[in-house]
Amino acid sequence: MSTSRAKKGLYQALITVLLLIGTIPFIVPFGSIIGVAVGACAVALGVLIGLVSARARLSALPTLAITAAVHVLLAPWLLPDVAHDLSGVYEVLAATVTVWRDALTLPLPLTAFSAMTTLPWLTGLACGVLATRAVYAGRLHLAGFTVLAEAAVAIAWGDTATPLPAVVGAVLAAGVLGLWALAAQWGRHDQVAEVLEETDAGVTTGARRGAARAGALLAAITLVVAISAPAAPHARAVLRDAFSPPLDLTEYATPLSLVRTLETQLASTTLMTVSDLPDGARIRIAALDSYDGLSARISQASGRGAHFQRIGRGTPLVPEPDSGAATTASGSGPGPTTVTFVLDGYTYPWVPTVTDTLSITPAGARAEAISDSLFYDTFSSTGLVTARLAAEDVLTEDVKVPATPSDADLTQLSLADVSLGSVEDVPASVQALARSLVGSESEPLNQIRALQRALRTGYYSDGTKTPSEPGHGAARLAGMVAADSLVGDDEQYAVLMMLMCRSLGIPARVVMGFDPTTDGDATDVTGEDVSAWVEVAFEQVGWVSFDVTPERDQVPQQQNARKVSNPEPQVLQPPLPQQDPAELPPVYEDDNRDGSEEDRPAGLPTAVVAAIGAAAGTVLLLAAILAAKALRRARRRRRDGVERALGAWDEVVDRALDLGRRTPAGLTRREAAARLAAGFPRADLPRFARAIDAQVFAAGDPSSYDLNQIWESADAIVPVMASDRPRWRRLLARLSPRSLFRPAGRGRRARTSRRTGS
Template identity: 35%
Template sequence: MTTSVDTKPRAQRVDSQAETAPATPVATRARADAAPSASARPRANDRPPAGSQGPRHKTTRSRLLTITQRFATYRSKLPIWSLLVLALLFAGPIAAFEPVFGGGVGAIAAGAGVACGLAIAAASTHWRWDALTTVLSVAVTYFLGGSAAALRSEALFGFLPTGQTLQVMVLGSFRAWKDLLTLTPPVSVYSGPALVPWMSGLILALLAGLITARAGRAVLGSIPVVVMAVIAVFFGLTHYPLPLAPVLAWWALLVAWWASAAQYQRITLGQDVLVGRKSSPGAEATVGRRSRSTVYVGRRAVGAILVLAVSVAVAMPAAAFLGSPRGRIVGRDLIHPPLDVQAYPSPMSSFRHYTTDLKDETLLTVSDLPENQRVRIAAMDVYDGTTFGMSQKRGDGHTGYIQVQTTIPGRSQGASVVTLTTTGLSGPWVPVLGTPSQIAFTGAQSSEQKNGLHVDTWANAALTTGPAGSMSYNVTTDFVAPVRDEELANLVALSSTSEDKNVPDGVAEKAAELTQNASTPLAAARAIEHYLATNGYYLNENTRFSRPGVRTDRLERMLTSDENLIGDDQQYTALMALMLHQLGINARVVMGAYPEGGSQGGAATLRGSDIRAWVEVEFSGGVWGVFDPTPPRDHVPQTQVPKPRSVPRPQVLQPPEPPEPPAEMPPPTRDQNADPLKPPEAGLPWGIIAGVSGAILLLALPPLAILAFKAGRRRRRRRAAAGDALVGSWDEVVDLAADSGLRIELGRTRQETAWALSSQWQLGEDPGDPFALVTGEMRSGEDGSTSSSDRGDAGGRGRYVIDGWSRFGGDVPSPVVIARFADVANFASNGASRDRARAAWAQVGQLRDQVSKRAGFFARVRRALSLRSLRMRRKLRLSALIERTMREEIER
């Protein structure tokens, strides 16, 4: 058996790895002629001769090296046009971002991010940027392009960045993810969430482009595409139909791209693939990196069918178990609303305070309150035995209070703009009127009030978690005339979904008694309203007949007899709402304000005495009927307990109190050693100093670690033994070239590589130190040796004479001189000495100075922090390990 072994000295190459042969027909035939025939290699089924030792068992180390070799298989770079295929694959994730935004905002932001990311990947691949340059390009693109891609409404002219957009992009880099999950779709009306598709597209497209075009790994390069699709679904809508046909087409395109990329790389590397059983004698031949393998079409077809069958068998039961795709679980289903409205006291708890203590105080001013319109403060729909409160999210469309900033989602632009100003209101409630579509705060605290604004579209009410003591804001709204009974009679009253607790005894019986003659829910509601407004008495004084609140015992007392039917808006609205709930009619209590006798139009100033409450009943079509069960305020009870008459006592002039003795003060003392003119020293803010120093140290730690590692590597090479120091000087030149971004072709000799680097550095006219050169041809014997006299003469002239080595005929650049030193150390007898090592490293220092002078400041910083040389050394070590393992396997 004959085996072709590469006997080229290791030092004649760049430590390393064979150069890939071009994939041309001539080269393919040449390699085929040079390769040993298949018959010359032992077949897998051949048995060793009798008495010979059988094949050795593979050890754990050999198996691990085999796996490492498989993953380290060389792949050619894919062309730049492969990024166009990635752009087509990214179309699916881009479209998946759109439903949660609406209006094209999500698709534009994601598409712009993908386009910029692929463009940076193409530039980084073409010009061989290092990691630092690529990261800086991404950061600059994020801030310059983010305004046009995701913040067009705040950008100057719709695309130029401003101070506000830069601030939003800095904060949005970590806040936008939470906002996109907690805000109610469509989120295109909000500022900031569009940064999520912009960032996702920019970063993931960059990773996909670099892995695909630069590393030549099509399968791994598709992972960022899938990750972006997962992010789009995770931040998307729960109830959204799955477009099955486009998804299947997308996966088919992905698999086709994998197959096409693999075939392109096989052709580029010169690999021959033989299809069919008759196209190969049944063996495989391998020469260098060229391989010939047989592909059996029948087996591949059967395998593909089996894979599809298993996939369908697993996917169908999984789809049946997980349910319809319309009910998928997304991120917003796992995030609880940040606002707990039940943590706030009921707005009705302040009703008596407004109508008595603040009855003459101005609480609200409205720039324009149309006729028969009312200002709404809050709506309550659930009773717990103590008070009427606000329910959380329910299954009937009531989403509860959701966070907004200015625009209320799902509502068309209103036709009227009304300015409201509040002073003295308790709680976080934001009064509104009509059907508002926008609430824009003004004033010094508008930013905090805007960020904390929440709206309950079902209750048609709003609140803010910001400062709510005094507010001024503009409400864009639509006013609708009150619905008349003739219109409500044609509608169906909706059933109650409230879960009341501790309902007072007698409420259900009283409701049935009052509505026994009512034929419709509207008639039942009017009957209850008429009874309470006619038979009840209004009294808001804190007496035993009119206690505040709506506790169970308070309402039960009102139901015992008509004489005890005494109270104010709190009690009457609560009684009517509970009666309607017992009849199965959906109703709520609304607290608001309107002038005495109703609004007559124009500006209005509302005081504490204008705070009122009423009941609303829900009908089909989202229509709410208004009911006022509270008796007129002048309908007071006739029998009131007289107040006790107070008898004034005569005032007696009291004698003045005796003066207090002066307090005795301790005698003043002074430290003899203290400087009376020296002011007290202020303590240093050690906490701030430590925090800032720690942050600076944390940011500077990675660059310092890179610089320290390179300095230690250079120190080890220079202080090694003479031969290793000479070889290390050449390694330092190669690392310097790699960090500078120069192209290093593996597989060449040191001399070839040195001349190539000198050409890229443009050092051809700048020679090295003549002391390191060997010039002239001094042969005195037929064997090519040099006499001792010649040696001494050459050494005196500052030149080294090495037996059997050709010499330069003139001055050469420093990299070539250093490469010759390394070759002499490897292959010449007694070619390594400490003097030559010092001379070689002196050349390295001169070369570094020359390169630094030719480069700018940023280029020097980028070279110092570059990781290219570290990655190159790791790849070379891995290749050498694989080569050594393969050589050991051949020798066995």
């Protein structure tokens, strides 16, 4: 007995060490040691729960209940990113269900979001309990697979990089294989020793040779893993790669559709108040790099374009240098500074930012609502709040305004190779105008300057004093180019410039935002400050801004009327056939400027959600009870020899307990059968008990035929026991968890009883 306990202690120590090593990959999703620390603490608690439940001989359901209680009672006070009060309990309960999805959809590091340490906590706690119970049940293969499963979760929910892959992989592989080899070697040694009883007959020598062979094989495997791991491809497949962006931009109108409304209807309305905005900096709303003939939009094509992700504290908002997307123009500009936006009349989903925005921190009464719905795309440097912004919202941003490179510097640089959205249905007249304006010029910067000069010699009109249609669709731009002179506002000129650049192979995009210095006040941003410009990507410096809209005082003096000579007589044309209305992109209605939410779709009532959750929880609990009983029955039927016969008797006793009949402790099987016969007269339990005793106390092991007959009798007795009960009572008995709480391992006395009886 002492030797068996020593072996289990050794197995348990090895498993615990391997579980702790398996938490190392949690460094990647959290970007720090916090994931490993939480996972290691959870592993320690899980091992402790497993030891206590194994010593108390508790079955699976009580062990699960203890684990759940430890999770609910301790996690809110141990996890560092959860409030240490009653609200933390709610966070932990919610994260228990949602963390598996959120950890795959939220950007790394996960420390930027609350309750994310629930992932290593749950993984370590569950694996610690399961591995410990597997060790004490003698299922060392299951314990080894549990160790590997813990490391697999940490890797799958992380990123493509893994810290110390050679060391961690080699140690885990060697540890698990060593555990299995050691258990197999000791198992063979015990079997041989039992057969030979007191005679050594070379058992010790054979054991030493087997241990030496196992050790040599294990060392070879460890060496191969350690050598091959660094040479293995570093790009691994993780679950994060299988999830698509959670935000669909087709539900939102293009920000450029706001330009005409802002510059006319809200020209004198204070949209926001800006503090500490660097000199010369402009406010960005969105960068649009695709065009479909109707509007310019932010591209979301598969494998390229925008990838909006939820952001939190510490989430990097500037793309990495090797991300494939050009950054904004960089140089020896001023250092990082903090800019504060206090919103007033600005009630749109698009977030005002400044190039380059390093972090966004919401404040005010709606800070939590904004944080829960704040998305950002580093490709287009655009932020979006799905809950929409409202008056009195406060956004604090850490920004760094890059220096603007000179033409002399840009001349030495080539255009950047960036993946932009598609440009479709561009009028042929726009492409022809671009070619005619650049002529034979081949230098990219000279081509851009030629287009810029041509557009800035046009006329500015927002439609209030001189006719100028809004929008930037293909028909509007074709009419603008075909006119005697160019007339439009920021919306038309910026899109026209982007399309002409793209027709020449120049990577350009439109940026919509505000220039606070337009009205002479850089603090209060009004609708009059709305602006749009074009950015072109250059190597080394990234996106460089170009203003293409004429000065606002450069308005057309008069409208040139087109003369028509010898007009043809007008003839009444037949009516056009009716057509289905075209599916237009979404537009901003009245924009709900007062911040009311009466026109927004309402979600499900809380009572309905609670009822659905309670029903789903009840169904899952009942399914778990039925599954536990089925697994218990299958485990009993797979036993060997006398233990299999005793398993059939335990199955009958458990059925009686579920039906409300408990067997007193200390009775023999025949005495227990006599007690139960009063409640189940048609089941003939005394005869069944005698058949069980005949197999237990007979000389030698029972045959497979006899054991099959025992189980066939048990299968026939179980339904007979409930046959005289009402249907609802039989259903309650099937769903009753009472028999699952009986002490585990009571059938282990079978071998001892048989030997004593013989």
